[in-house]
């Protein structure tokens with residue numbers, strides 16, 4: 001490590017040190033920085049691979065990614081509640097779902113709208129088709145919800161197209177929110 005300026009010295013690619021290369025093409029000052037450089041390159045490759053993968057995704061795949069993020073956000077938001085559609089309390093040991101009031105297949109405009117997605121037990125979501133009657137009862141008594149919001153949900157258009165740009169942005173913003181919420185107790 002050199003702290004003075006030597007005419008043959010050059011800056012290390014990893015740390016702020018200057019060093020005098022001992023070999024052709026030496027880019028780092030020390031074995032420690034060499035290791036760090038390999039690690040940084042691996043991270044950069046990973047980021048690039050992920051970027052390419054995202055660029056190749058179909059719109060439907062990006063929408064599915066967005067739904068998955070929002071479903072988990074809804075489950076965390078409702079973590080202290082029981083099932084929206086039935087009597088199952090928050091201590092239910094089974095699998096919790098982020099259940100759509102209007103199913104995403106029949107209503108793409110609300111597929112990742114948080115008002116439309118609520119925590120529900122597997123029984124209701126999988127085996128009772130969302131248990132619509134119970135879902136309405138649940139929304140009627142849920143704080144902040146009620147007849148007006150149900151009517152609003154019922155009135156949203158069946159289909160809506162989302163652009164890639166919208167979905168990328170949505171994924172990034174909501175993904176960040178989800179990572180923060182995962183730390184909630």
Ligand SMILES: [Zn+2]
Nearest residue numbers: 012015029033
């Ligand atoms: Zn260095």
Ligand SMILES: [Zn+2]
Nearest residue numbers: 083086121124
């Ligand atoms: Zn249920």
